[in-house]
Amino acid sequence: MTFIKNLLSYLSLPVQQSINNKPVYIPRDKHMLSRKNISPEALQVLYKLHKSGYKALLVGGGVRDSLLKRTPKDFDIVTNAHPEQVTSLFRRCRLIGRRFVLAHVYISKEIIEVATFRASHKNNNAGIIQDGRIIRDNVYGKTVDEDAVRRDFTINAIYYDISNLSLFDYANGMEDLNNGVIRLIGDPIQRYKEDPVRMLRAIRFVAKLDFTMAPETAAPITDLANLLKNIPAARLFEEVQKLFLSGHAVKSLQQMREYNLFAQLFPLTESCLNDPIAARLIQEVLENTDARQQNNQTITAGFLFAALLWPPLSNLLPKEQAKGVNQQEVLFEAIEYLLKQQQKHVAIPRRIAILMQEIWLLQLRLTRPRRGKKKNFKLLQHPRFRAGYDFLVLRVKAGEQEVASEAAWWTKFQQRK
Numbered sequence: 006m007t008f009i010k011n012l013l014s015y016l017s018l019p020v021q022q023s024i025n026n027k028p029v030y031i032p033r034d035k036h037m038l039s040r041k042n043i044s045p046e047a048l049q050v051l052y053k054l055h056k057s058g059y060k061a062l063l064v065g066g067g068v069r070d071s072l073l074k075r076t077p078k079d080f081d082i083v084t085n086a087h088p089e090q091v092t093s094l095f096r097r098c099r100l101i102g103r104r105f106v107l108a109h110v111y112i113s114k115e116i117i118e119v120a121t122f123r124a125s126h127k128n129n130n131a132g133i134i135q136d137g138r139i140i141r142d143n144v145y146g147k148t149v150d151e152d153a154v155r156r157d158f159t160i161n162a163i164y165y166d167i168s169n170l171s172l173f174d175y176a177n178g179m180e181d182l183n184n185g186v187i188r189l190i191g192d193p194i195q196r197y198k199e200d201p202v203r204m205l206r207a208i209r210f211v212a213k214l215d216f217t218m219a220p221e222t223a224a225p226i227t228d229l230a231n232l233l234k235n236i237p238a239a240r241l242f243e244e245v246q247k248l249f250l251s252g253h254a255v256k257s258l259q260q261m262r263e264y265n266l267f268a269q270l271f272p273l274t275e276s277c278l279n280d281p282i283a284a285r286l287i288q289e290v291l292e293n294t295d296a297r298q299q300n301n302q303t304i305t306a307g308f309l310f311a312a313l314l315w316p317p318l319s320n321l322l323p324k325e326q327a328k329g330v331n332q333q334e335v336l337f338e339a340i341e342y343l344l345k346q347q348q349k350h351v352a353i354p355r356r357i358a359i360l361m362q363e364i365w366l367l368q369l370r371l372t373r374p375r376r377g378k379k380k381n382f383k384l385l386q387h388p389r390f391r392a393g394y395d396f397l398v399l400r401v402k403a404g405e406q407e408v409a410s411e412a413a414w415w416t417k418f419q420q421r422k
């Protein structure tokens with residue numbers, strides 16, 4: 006099978022992974038997914054649905070990552086119960102989403118996502134398609150077969166059925182899982198047009214799992230990258246967070262740049278990346294973020310975003326300080342302008358934007374002429390001093406030599422007895 010696919014793509018003939026009419030059935034004793042891999046809360050939800058007479062299956066990352074012997078981030082459940090029926094089964098349950106309605110079931114401190122099987126669109130009120138893009142995806146299906154077609158990648162369409170503990174592989178996902186391949190189900194161009202976020206998901210899984218993209222899945226991305234402009238900026242923020250705050254930020258950026266996706270999300274930053282200092286700053290902050298993630302240290306999204314947007318921000322600031330100009334005011338104006346431009350692409354929530362602003366303003370306070378002991382001690386007490394100082398050190402590491410002596414001064418000042 007792999008040989009034929011590779012041969013077809015070598016010959017530039019269209020290859021397409023379609024859904025198997027009959028899924029590959031893998032009974033319990035022929036696969037490695039055990040109930041021990043599944044969180045007790047997710048199991049509870051699966052069994053409650055099952056005992057209430059509904060179909061209940063695990064799908065997506067929970068199955069995929071368990072089969073890869075990785076700890077899943079979350080467990081996604083699918084059922085033939087409609088969202089209202091799911092709500093009536095669980096005491097703490099909330100329906101969320103408009104584009105894609107699903108139930109959030111709260112058990113202990115966990116949130117388990119329960120989605121109803123989707124079916125193909127009839128362009129009625131529940132499922133709306135505009136210029137090939139799915140605006141609303143709430144046409145419910147009755148069977149897993151219908152649901153499988155709507156999944157994005159083959160490795161995400163392996164279902165674990167709680168009624169018999171078997172796996173159902175609808176799109177040869179097992180083979181791709183074993184070969185480390187990210188492959189879209191169906192016609193890649195159509196699938197990306199339906200939901201351009203799938204382009205970001207494709208590279209995210211490449212980065213996260215260290216997989217490669219099937220040639221036909223990779224081929225259309227660069228040309229279609231600009232479709233991301235139609236996606237609400239808030240949804241893109243969610244995706245950017247997953248790309249950069251999950252321990253694989255360096256690879257995510259490299260992949261995003263390779264496919265022209267970074268320029269869609271951070272155009273102002275992209276235009277600075279020819280500058281080696283800017284490129285090093287971003288590389289450095291992403292490496293730090295990945296290392297912190299691996300060591301289970303806290304990660305501050307504000308710090309990361311402050312770094313991502315520092316190169317375009319500093320380009321907006323005058324290189325020479327004119328006399329009589331209030332530097333803080335100039336900086337404020339530049340920040341306001343920059344954030345306004347950036348928010349058009351990726352919405353940055355207020356609490357994060359506030360932290361970014363504090364870090365940036367501290368750069369000014371940490372590098373202007375010193376004003377006496379009392380003021381220096383006061384700055385040390387600033388709730389964001391640590392973030393501001395770390396940011397200054399990061400800039401020096403990236404090659405901003407002009408602030409090196411200031412950073413060294415603050416390092417020494419903190420070490421004084």
Ligand code: ATP
Nearest residue numbers: 064065066067078079081155156157161162200203
């Ligand atoms: P992870 O949770 O580790 O980020 P995941 O694959 O579980 O990865 P989710 O966003 O939790 O990703 O989605 C769960 C499943 O829902 C996916 O595995 C996939 O089958 C389906 N899915 C999610 N987003 C899309 C999409 N944009 N288009 C098609 N199917 C999707």
Ligand code: MG
Nearest residue numbers: 065066079081
């Ligand atoms: Mg998931």
